[in-house]
Amino acid sequence: MKTHLWLLFLKMTLKILLGDLMKTIKKDKIAKLLDFLADKYELFAPTSKDGLVVSFERIKEGKQAKLRFYNSNEAPKKLFFPQSETLFSYSKGGRETVPEPKTEQQRIIFGLKPCDTKSLSLSDKVFDTTDFKDPYHTQKRGNTIIFTLACNRPQSSCFCTALGLGPFLKEGADVFVVDLDDKYLFEPITQRGEDLLKEIPGLEEAAEKDISYAKELAGGVEDKITTKIQLDSLKEKLDKIFDESVWDEIHQKCLGCGVCTYLCPTCHCFEIVDEQVNDKGKRIRIWDSCMYPAFTLEASGHNPKPTGKERMHQRIMHKFNYFVENYDEIACVGCGRCLRNCPACMDITKVIEQINNLK
Amino acid sequence: MNNPYLPIPVRLNKVTLENEAKDLKTFDLAFVNPQDVKAFKFVVGQFAMISINGIGEAPFGIASSPMNGAVLQFTVKRYPRGVLTTALHNLSAGQVLGLRGPFGNGYPVKELESKNILIVGGGFALTTLRSLANYVLHKKNRAKFGKLTMFVAARNPGEMLYKEDLKEWSKRSDIEVIQTIDNPVEGWKGKVGYAAPVLKELAPCPENTYAVVCGPAIMIKTCLFVLFELGFPPERIVTSMEMKMKCGIGKCGRCNIGSKYVCIDGPVFTHKQLQELSGEY
Amino acid sequence: MLINEKQLEKENIIIIGMPCAGIIDRKKIYAYLGGADVKQANIENGIINVKGDGFEEKLNVHDFLHDSCLACRYRNPVLCDILVGDEIPEVEPKDEYGKIEQLEEKSSKERWQYFSKELSKCVRCYACRQACPLCYCKICFVDQSFPTWFGKSTNISDTFSFHLVRALHMTGRCVDCGACVRACPNNIDLRMLTKKIEKDIKELFDSEAGISIGENTPLASFSEDDPQDFIG
Numbered sequence: 001m002k003t004h005l006w007l008l009f010l011k012m013t014l015k016i017l018l019g020d021l022m023k024t025i026k027k028d029k030i031a032k033l034l035d036f037l038a039d040k041y042e043l044f045a046p047t048s049k050d051g052l053v054v055s056f057e058r059i060k061e062g063k064q065a066k067l068r069f070y071n072s073n074e075a076p077k078k079l080f081f082p083q084s085e086t087l088f089s090y091s092k093g094g095r096e097t098v099p100e101p102k103t104e105q106q107r108i109i110f111g112l113k114p115c116d117t118k119s120l121s122l123s124d125k126v127f128d129t130t131d132f133k134d135p136y137h138t139q140k141r142g143n144t145i146i147f148t149l150a151c152n153r154p155q156s157s158c159f160c161t162a163l164g165l166g167p168f169l170k171e172g173a174d175v176f177v178v179d180l181d182d183k184y185l186f187e188p189i190t191q192r193g194e195d196l197l198k199e200i201p202g203l204e205e206a207a208e209k210d211i212s213y214a215k216e217l218a219g220g221v222e223d224k225i226t227t228k229i230q231l232d233s234l235k236e237k238l239d240k241i242f243d244e245s246v247w248d249e250i251h252q253k254c255l256g257c258g259v260c261t262y263l264c265p266t267c268h269c270f271e272i273v274d275e276q277v278n279d280k281g282k283r284i285r286i287w288d289s290c291m292y293p294a295f296t297l298e299a300s301g302h303n304p305k306p307t308g309k310e311r312m313h314q315r316i317m318h319k320f321n322y323f324v325e326n327y328d329e330i331a332c333v334g335c336g337r338c339l340r341n342c343p344a345c346m347d348i349t350k351v352i353e354q355i356n357n358l359k
Numbered sequence: 360m361n362n363p364y365l366p367i368p369v370r371l372n373k374v375t376l377e378n379e380a381k382d383l384k385t386f387d388l389a390f391v392n393p394q395d396v397k398a399f400k401f402v403v404g405q406f407a408m409i410s411i412n413g414i415g416e417a418p419f420g421i422a423s424s425p426m427n428g429a430v431l432q433f434t435v436k437r438y439p440r441g442v443l444t445t446a447l448h449n450l451s452a453g454q455v456l457g458l459r460g461p462f463g464n465g466y467p468v469k470e471l472e473s474k475n476i477l478i479v480g481g482g483f484a485l486t487t488l489r490s491l492a493n494y495v496l497h498k499k500n501r502a503k504f505g506k507l508t509m510f511v512a513a514r515n516p517g518e519m520l521y522k523e524d525l526k527e528w529s530k531r532s533d534i535e536v537i538q539t540i541d542n543p544v545e546g547w548k549g550k551v552g553y554a555a556p557v558l559k560e561l562a563p564c565p566e567n568t569y570a571v572v573c574g575p576a577i578m579i580k581t582c583l584f585v586l587f588e589l590g591f592p593p594e595r596i597v598t599s600m601e602m603k604m605k606c607g608i609g610k611c612g613r614c615n616i617g618s619k620y621v622c623i624d625g626p627v628f629t630h631k632q633l634q635e636l637s638g639e640y
Numbered sequence: 641m642l643i644n645e646k647q648l649e650k651e652n653i654i655i656i657g658m659p660c661a662g663i664i665d666r667k668k669i670y671a672y673l674g675g676a677d678v679k680q681a682n683i684e685n686g687i688i689n690v691k692g693d694g695f696e697e698k699l700n701v702h703d704f705l706h707d708s709c710l711a712c713r714y715r716n717p718v719l720c721d722i723l724v725g726d727e728i729p730e731v732e733p734k735d736e737y738g739k740i741e742q743l744e745e746k747s748s749k750e751r752w753q754y755f756s757k758e759l760s761k762c763v764r765c766y767a768c769r770q771a772c773p774l775c776y777c778k779i780c781f782v783d784q785s786f787p788t789w790f791g792k793s794t795n796i797s798d799t800f801s802f803h804l805v806r807a808l809h810m811t812g813r814c815v816d817c818g819a820c821v822r823a824c825p826n827n828i829d830l831r832m833l834t835k836k837i838e839k840d841i842k843e844l845f846d847s848e849a850g851i852s853i854g855e856n857t858p859l860a861s862f863s864e865d866d867p868q869d870f871i872g
Binding site: 087088090097099126127129131132133134135268269270271272273274276281283285288290295296297298299300301302304314317318321322323325326 | 361362363364365366368410412413414415416417438440441444457576601602603605606608609610611612613614615616617618623
């Protein structure tokens with residue numbers, strides 16, 4: 001009798017240690033799983049209208065999700081920090097202000113890549129501060145459960161590993177999902193991820209071979225990332241080179257179009273404007289870019305960053321120096337959106353190499 | 360959750376025209392809701408974001424002392440290209456505006472205790488310096504500080520800001536007031552000359568003294584040079600920076616000098632801190 | 641164009657020109673390959689060799705040229721002091737206004753829907769404006785605050801205003817370089833607006849932008865026999 005109980009206890013402990021909480025679902029059933037989630041939550045998943053350009057949108061049906069993709073064209077930051085967001089509205093000759101109603105609805109984002117998931121943690125450092133918590137961003141973050149999808153096929157423009165991240169990074173996920181060819185493996189990372197998995201019908205226990213296959217995929221994928229850059233001493237280097245003529249060279253090709261900042265998952269600069277029609281109006285927050293000349297233009301006409309050179313300097317410094325100084329992390333996740341979309345074919349990895357090579 | 364983007368309603372009680380060129384006005388703002396009065400605790404040198412719904416929002420240094428907290432005063436210069444400043448200058452008493460704040464780090468009043476304070480102000484940058492002077496002069500505080508010198512420069516007597524305050528201060532024995540104008544004007548009894556050479560002539564003693572300098576860039580630059588020559592070390596030269604701001608709370612990314620945001624790490628910096636920031640200053 | 645608009649003085653510059661047979665539209669290749677990740681590519685004798693994980697293809701350069709290159713009449717520089725390389729034969733564009741004509745035939749409701757769909761993709765990044773060689777205003781109308789002409793958010797009405805007004809500002813000036821479309825991160829076909837205006841200008845005023853020095857753009861000049869039948 002005692003032996004029997006002991007064996008049971010051992011079995012349970014082993015099950016937990018061996019990832020008994022992990023579940024799997026066959027690929028042909030994923031649409032139904034997503035249907036289930038879409039019924040109970042606001043579900044966001046990668047979709048594609050033309051079969052190519054992927055974008056994270058709200059879906060009502062699981063079949064709308066496109067789960068085999070490199071990455072979305074636009075960064076999913078728009079789900080937490082939309083291009084235009086009303087801060088409050090006002091009426092009655094501008095005297096009464098009415099704060100925007102808070103979003104109560106629970107949301108799920110399914111299929112976020114590890115780089116984008118990490119970018120959310122980075123943006124938290126800006127928006128979720130003790131002194132001045134940003135209610136719009138933090139509320140959405142609190143209401144959203146994230147299913148991070150591991151990246152089995154990094155693109156040639158990806159370089160997350162150079163930043164100490166990786167295609168199988170679980171940081172920031174509530175549930176970590178791995179594509180095992182014929183099925184998906186779900187690993188709960190947080191308590192609410194685990195609780196949610198318990199709600200979902202039709203999940204199977206993960207088999208040993210599933211778990212080990214996932215490990216195998218994780219082991220082999222980092223080699224697929226071919227862009228390698230050194231970031232160890234970059235901050236120190238950047239500290240010293242404000243006046244160097246290298247900045248003249250670096251900014252020359254740049255058009256100042258701002259596409260890099262708009263597509264970047266960690267860029268968070270914004271502008272606040274009032275828009276009014278007759279007696280009703282609202283104060284809204286809209287994306288802005290440090291690459292625009294008017295970004296720092298003062299009413300007196302003075303502009304502390306008058307040319308593209310200062311603005312390019314600002315962008316690189318902010319991501320690889322200032323953010324590091326303030327938060328001990330680089331504000332870049334290596335997603336490659338900036339270099340894929342730059343109309344002048346600028347490449348931030350080449351800029352970093354150029355800086356690293358300075359004596 | 361306290362929403363730092365929502366403005367508190369304030370009523371414009373009084374508008375005072377400050378200069379002959381008619382582009383500087385002081386606004387007295389009072390909180391519409393009594394609970395906001397108690398909640399708004401600020402230190403000298405902080406600023407607030409003032410907005411008019413439908414027009415816009417901008418940062419302005421608080422010109423009144425925290426010792427009389429019920430009414431806040433701001434002095435605003437109207438810029439022809441400034442949408443908000445122009446709208447503010449067209450307001451009349453009774454209208455309601457929005458206020459967010461207090462923001463920023465303020466002057467290091469604790470550090471200034473038992474030190475001498477040399478205030479160097481030019482043009483309309485005198486706003487928060489006036490707040491500092493009135494704070495130090497308040498009977499509850501005066502004993503904590505050493506000698507107080509107020510050195511003010513303006514283009515001509517008509518452009519001198521806070522004429523009433525200057526008059527009152529000049530009568531007191533616990534503050535020395537020196538005023539200078541660019542060119543001689545009949546009837547002017549103060550000094551004549553640009554700020555830097557007059558400051559050099561005055562040769563204030565740097566011992567145990569902090570210099571608090573605010574003014575147009577060229578004035579700051581030339582006066583800094585004089586202060587260095589006189590022996591003021593960079594950690595005892597304090598200044599208040601200005602940048603275009605939108606959020607005022609360190610999130611919109613535009614007001615940084617190096618890794619510091621002027622709205623949360625500043626606007627007050629010692630010269631030593633500025634020298635250490637990325638070379639942009 | 642920039643010389644005609646007095647932004648540059650011909651005497652102060654030396655123009656080094658080279659003939660251009662067109663640039664490749666990466667997005668067309670991407671679409672053709674179904675989104676596959678191209679790891680290597682080169683061009684040899686009119687063939688683009690693309691290689692990626694598990695695939696290798698040879699593509700005909702002409703099939704993947706940018707739309708503005710397919711409509712180009714002036715492959716040799718219309719003005720230069722030094723020509724690098726030999727002149728290449730000019731090609732009559734096969735279907736210069738085909739897509740425009742198709743749109744013209746649609747009803748006004750259908751056209752509205754088409755543009756609403758396209759422009760709803762716009763995130764107001766202004767890359768099109770920055771990339772455009774002829775957008776050189778010190779302060780663009782969208783950035784003006786005195787007065788504020790229209791809003792900066794992605795409200796569709798404001799977005800429409802931006803693109804329509806910008807297209808109108810390009811009237812008689814746009815040379816169809818295609819930089820705006822290449823710069824757009826969301827693949828909005830801005831040439832549907834600018835090419836249509838180019839077609840109208842050609843038909844109404846028999847004028848083409850940037851072909852010769854000294855020509856005034858139609859909207860910057862007035863002649864008594866300018867067509868007037870479209871004035872109501």
